[in-house]
Amino acid sequence: MSTATGDVPATSWTTxxxxxxxxxxxxxxxxxLDVAGRTPHRPGQHYVVRLRAPDDYTAQRSYSVASxxxxxxVELLVEQLPDGEVSGHxxxxxxxxxxxxxxxxxxxxxxxxxxxxxxxxxxxGTGIVPIVSMLRLAVRLGVTERLRVVAVGRSLDELxxxxxxxxxxAFVALTRENLxxxxxxxxxxEELRDLVDLPTPVERAYVCGSVGFASWATRTLGEVGVLSRxxxxxxxxxTG
Amino acid sequence: MTRGFTGRRRDGAVRSDRLPPGQYDVGRxxxxxTAEATPHLAREHWSLTVDGLVxxxxxxxxxxxxxxxxxxxxxxxxCVTTWSRFDTTFRGVSVDVLLDAAGPLPDAAxxxxxSTTGYTTNxxxxxxxxxxxxxVWEADGRPxxxxxxxxxxxxxxxxxxxxxxxxxxxxxxxAHDRPGFWEANxxxxxxxxxxxxxxxxxx
Numbered sequence: 001m002s003t004a005t006g007d008v009p010a011t012s013w014t015t016x017x018x019x020x021x022x023x024x025x026x027x028x029x030x031x032x033l034d035v036a037g038r039t040p041h042r043p044g045q046h047y048v049v050r051l052r053a054p055d056d057y058t059a060q061r062s063y064s065v066a067s068x069x070x071x072x073x074v075e076l077l078v079e080q081l082p083d084g085e086v087s088g089h090x091x092x093x094x095x096x097x098x099x100x101x102x103x104x105x106x107x108x109x110x111x112x113x114x115x116x117x118x119x120x121x122x123x124x125g126t127g128i129v130p131i132v133s134m135l136r137l138a139v140r141l142g143v144t145e146r147l148r149v150v151a152v153g154r155s156l157d158e159l160x161x162x163x164x165x166x167x168x169x170a171f172v173a174l175t176r177e178n179l180x181x182x183x184x185x186x187x188x189x190e191e192l193r194d195l196v197d198l199p200t201p202v203e204r205a206y207v208c209g210s211v212g213f214a215s216w217a218t219r220t221l222g223e224v225g226v227l228s229r230x231x232x233x234x235x236x237x238x239t240g
Numbered sequence: 241m242t243r244g245f246t247g248r249r250r251d252g253a254v255r256s257d258r259l260p261p262g263q264y265d266v267g268r269x270x271x272x273x274t275a276e277a278t279p280h281l282a283r284e285h286w287s288l289t290v291d292g293l294v295x296x297x298x299x300x301x302x303x304x305x306x307x308x309x310x311x312x313x314x315x316x317x318x319c320v321t322t323w324s325r326f327d328t329t330f331r332g333v334s335v336d337v338l339l340d341a342a343g344p345l346p347d348a349a350x351x352x353x354x355s356t357t358g359y360t361t362n363x364x365x366x367x368x369x370x371x372x373x374x375x376v377w378e379a380d381g382r383p384x385x386x387x388x389x390x391x392x393x394x395x396x397x398x399x400x401x402x403x404x405x406x407x408x409x410x411x412x413x414x415a416h417d418r419p420g421f422w423e424a425n426x427x428x429x430x431x432x433x434x435x436x437x438x439x440x441x442x443x
Contacts, residue, residue, distance in 0.1 A: 010441025011426065050262075051242040059247055060262055060322060085248045085264070093244040100242060106439065108425025110275055211272050211387070218277040228277040229358065235273050 016102040018094055019073055027080040028160055029091045032073040035102060040069045042112035043133035047104030051089055061086040064129040068136035077160050079126045111234045115141045120195055120202045122150040122217045124209030132161045135168055148195040150187055193224040208234040258316060259324055260433035266323035272387045273321060276357045279407060283391045292413035295343035308333045313374055313397060318433040320400040330395050332376030335368045347415045353394050354410035361405050361420035372398055375408060400431040
């Protein structure tokens with residue numbers, strides 16, 4: 001792990017108008033926001049969304065950005081968690097035209113990819129969201145060979161952006177259903193080894209997912225020769 | 241105000257006086273959040289050094305640390321990702337004991353906590369003295385697991401929990417503040433949950 005050198009500008013709370021709401025099976029909602037006074041994000045960074053009740057009680061959660069920085073809107077993909085105070089509202093209540101309090105981008109240098117370093121990015125479930133932002137940037141810049149994406153989900157239905165990932169050439173591993181000729185299983189070390197090594201070895205690895213997923217992914221990347229100091233992790237826990 | 245939002249977790253008296261603004265009670269779960277691969281550190285290879293602006297730079301091995309007077313913290317912890325966990329018991333050694341041995345020089349005003357992973361976090365020296373900070377090896381009666389920063393982590397429970405550096409290996413005393421890992425990535429230099437000092441630019 002290296003110390004970040006970023007000169008990160010301070011962010012402040014602002015408002016975002018909800019432009020699009022797409023409820024995505026099985027339990028996701030894709031929100032596209034027009035953020036007032038927006039500072040462009042770097043792929044991998046996140047936004048904080050704060051909900052405010054009539055008595056000024058607030059609840060806030062962080063969500064990774066899925067959109068390309070060049071996209072005029074900020075796209076968030078939110079998983080509805082059981083009894084999720086914030087995610088439940090975003091999934092069930094929010095409509096186009098609503099105004100939300102937001103703050104971002106948050107996250108600095110560490111879990112950000114700007115298209116320069118050759119990297120492998122391994123995401124599990126909604127952990128794929130920040131990697132989608134990286135991939136969209138790579139596609140726009142025409143540098144997809146620098147970003148080798150591994151997307152892990154239980155099934156195609158449960159993997160956000162599955163179609164877009166497959167179309168962009170990501171390696172998709174499903175753990176509960178077969179995909180083409182690939183029998184359901186987490187990625188095997190041999191499957192990751194080629195992505196890490198060929199045609200040139202990666203300089204960096206990004207891992208995003210649950211605590212268990214991140215633990216598995218960092219261990220497996222270590223087994224195929226990625227140094228732990230070049231692995232950057234974004235974990236999410238039980239926040240709802 | 242957010243259209244249609246009333247909020248859920250506000251029942252009970254506990255809410256009002258123990259939860260800092262914007263936090264919720266996570267119950268008995270203890271989420272982990274780290275930015276790097278979790279290391280496994282053998283106790284016999286771990287050590288803690290206090291250096292920088294001190295009269296006697298000092299290093300303790302695992303057994304030397306345990307030979308110091310123990311003390312406990314029993315209370316609440318608050319993560320910037322908005323969970324708070326009540327009534328967690330930690331056992332270890334007060335940072336005061338370490339500083340008494342190392343002897344801070346008069347111009348020492350800040351401390352940088354360093355972890356074996358390269359993680360760093362900066363704190364005012366005043367926030368780790370006066371019985372408010374510990375280095376701990378036990379939580380809720382059990383050895384601190386790798387995921388929670390074992391064998392030894394820093395504990396500064398009155399600040400957001402990213403200040404409580406996991407896998408702590410060095411406390412460096414400094415005359416001037418400089419940002420640690422998350423602080424350089426946009427998080428607050430002090431991180432008081434009661435003032436909601438989450439990000440750079442907060443009060």
